[in-house]
Amino acid sequence: MHTRPKKRSLLFAVILLLLGAALGMQIDAAVSGDDTFEQLKKLEDAFLVIDRQYVEKVNPKVLAESAIAGMLKALDPHSTFIPAEEVAELQESYRGSFGGIGIWFEPAATEKDTAKVTSTIPDGPSEMVGLMPGDRIVAINDSSAIGMNSQAIQKRLKGLVGTKVKVTVIRPGARRPLDFVITRDQIPLYSIDSAYMVDDRTGYVRIGRFAMTTHQEFVEHMRRLKARGMQRLILDLRDNPGGIKQTAVQVADELLKAGKTIVYTRGRNPAESEVDRSTPGGLFEEEPVIVLVNGNSASGSEIVAGALQDHDRALIVGRRTFGKALVQRPFPLSDGSVLQVTVSRYYTPAGRLIQTPYENGDLEGYFEQKVATRELNLDEVPDSLKYKTAHGRVVVGGGGILPDVVVTADSTHPFLAPVVMAVRERALDVRFIRDWFNRHERALREQWADRQEAFMQTFEVDEALWQEFWRYAAEEGPLHLVSDGAAAPAEGRFARSEAEAHRAVLATLLKARLAQRLYRSEAGYPIFNPIEPDFQQAMQLWKRAEALAAFHIR
Known part of the structure; x- marks a missing residue:
């Protein structure tokens, strides 16, 4: 290849200029060190060779973006490249x-x-x-x-x-x-899925995600529940994928006394390292708290759970969390595309890295390991992954937040019975109630629309509704009930006696779905939670939560 020196030098200078401008860095910082300069030069050489010598004409844009994708693949699971045309489409999709x-x-x-x-x-x-x-x-x-x-x-x-x-x-x-x-529809923006009194002492708040309004919503619900006599709290963060970090910090702040580290970040750039601490005047600083988590609790929900666990402020119950603690920052490139690059990591107050380990961008291993380690027990954990809380309890690092009480699947629990699981797997409770409600909506609203408390206390799934459900299940499942002794092991066939044995659980599912249709989604939780294993386990653990709370009482 014959390249004119002046033209080649000019091209190289342009590449450096674009790189520096795009990433908000000075050129000398972008190429600091002889090795960095040489590797960047190698990248330029390869690009020019392929562009000019490959047997077929190539698209320079495709080459450049493939090179970027290749570089990101060697980093972590969450650094990404968004092409300019997709950035525009994403922006447009949020309008009109x-x-x-x-x-x-x-x-x-x-x-x-x-x-x-x-x-x-x-x-x-x-x-x-x-x-x-x-x-x-x-x-x-x-x-x-x-x-x-x-x-x-x-x-x-x-x-x-x-x-x-x-x-x-x-x-x-x-x-x-x-x-x-x-x-498709406009998506609701509120983030508190449900907040209600479980009994005369226990409040329940479920946060579905951490959005701009989460802290304000949380404060309003907490004040309302305290006015109704709340003396202890179940904070449900299951299936919460995270969201805005600062609102997660604000929620944790309401449960901690002043001056406590909530989370800290560390990055190679000192500007990306920061510490968030609690402030005076939290709404619920001393009372017992239980936090529910599972494998879909990620990012912001892990910040809250990790901070409360490390300060012995709450009992964490459920399954090991997702393990996402990488902070991305968007860097716009010259053509309007965006490089979303990880710039720092989250750590809990005790020094645990929340992020699940990964190696050289190995996404498959990253996700497999997260699943495989979800049910760890303390006895299985090496000393290098053991940390101490503020009052000396042992907690576990290595990715995600391992609960204080791990709730494992108990196949004998009615909620996990085969016939119940078959209904839930097929979403037959949701689909049937949607269909049945649409056909009876006028009468249902006339009877129950303004009588939510009465519905919660007195509505029962009667025989007619029960039989209609199973007719629907047979048609849409298909899920068939057969006479005792005639139940073959074929998929979708259950003995009628088995369904009757679990009628209470299935009827509760139907009632919860109907409450969601009549009122709002939040109305289903007070009906559904009492039959759900994690919630049931949590309600048996208040003595342990109270022991933790005693550390914080003046």
Whole structure:
């Protein structure tokens, strides 16, 4: 290759200038050190060789963006590149009459993996049709979504309000893919899913995500519950994917006395390292607190759980959390594209890195390890991953927040009975009540619309509704009840006596779904929670939570 020296030098200088301008750095900082300069020069050489000597004409834009993607692949699971045309489309999708389906999801880890729904927005389109956290998106409008990145999935799910999109998912435990036709809509912005008094002492607050308004919502609900006699709190962060860091810090601040470290970040650039501490005047600084978490609790919810655990302020109950603690910052590039680069990591007050370990951008190993370590016990943890809380308790590092009490799946629990699981896997409770409610809405609203308390106390699933549900299950499940002794081990067949044995749980599911239709999504939690294993376990652990609270009483 014959390159004119002046032209080559000019091209190299332009590349350096663009790099420095795009990343907000001075050129000398971008090429500090002989090795950095040489590697950047090598990248330029390779680009020019391919551009000029490859057997077919190449697209320089494709080459450049492929090189960027290759560099990011060697970093971490959350640093990404957004092409200029996708940036514009994403911005446009948030204007005018564009809408979505109301889910949070994590993208595919590999080309053979699928995006996983981490949570559904209450009262949003997806929740209303029965999409659930943990569902794996395998197709959108009958076109494969396997290996699809976050931007591509968002592009296909978003559209004009009122239009429909078909989403096919694989649900853990289900034996076949499930199809959901979802009508796009404007997505509700509130972040507190439910807040109510469990009994005359116990308040319950579920935070679905950390948004701009979360702290204000949290304060309003806490004041209302305290006025009703709340003396202890269940804070439910299950399926909370995170969101805005500062609002998570503010929520934790309301539960901690002044001067406590809530979270700190460390980055290579000193400007990215900071410490968040609690301030005076929290709403609930001394009373017992239990925090519920699971494998879909990530980022901001891990900040809250980690801070409260490290300060012995709350008892953490559930399953190991997701383990996302990488802070990304967007850097606009010269053509309007954006480089979303990890600049720092979160640490809990005791020094635990919340981030699940990963190696050289190995996404598959990253996600596999997170799942594999979710049920660790203290006896299985090496000393290097053990940390001490403010009052000397041992807590575990190594990625995510390991609860103080790990709730494992108990197959004998009625909520996990095969017939109940079959109904939940197929979302038959959601789908049936939606259909039944639409056919009886006028009469139901006339009887119950202004009588929520009476509904909660007195409504029962009668025999007619019970039988109608099973007729629907047979047609739409398909889920069939057969006479005792005739139940073959075939999929979707259960003895009638088994369904009757678990009628209380199934009827509770139907009642909770009906309450969500009559009122709001939040109305279902007071009905649903008492049959749910994590919640039941939490209600048995107040003595342990009270022992922690005693550390903080003056």
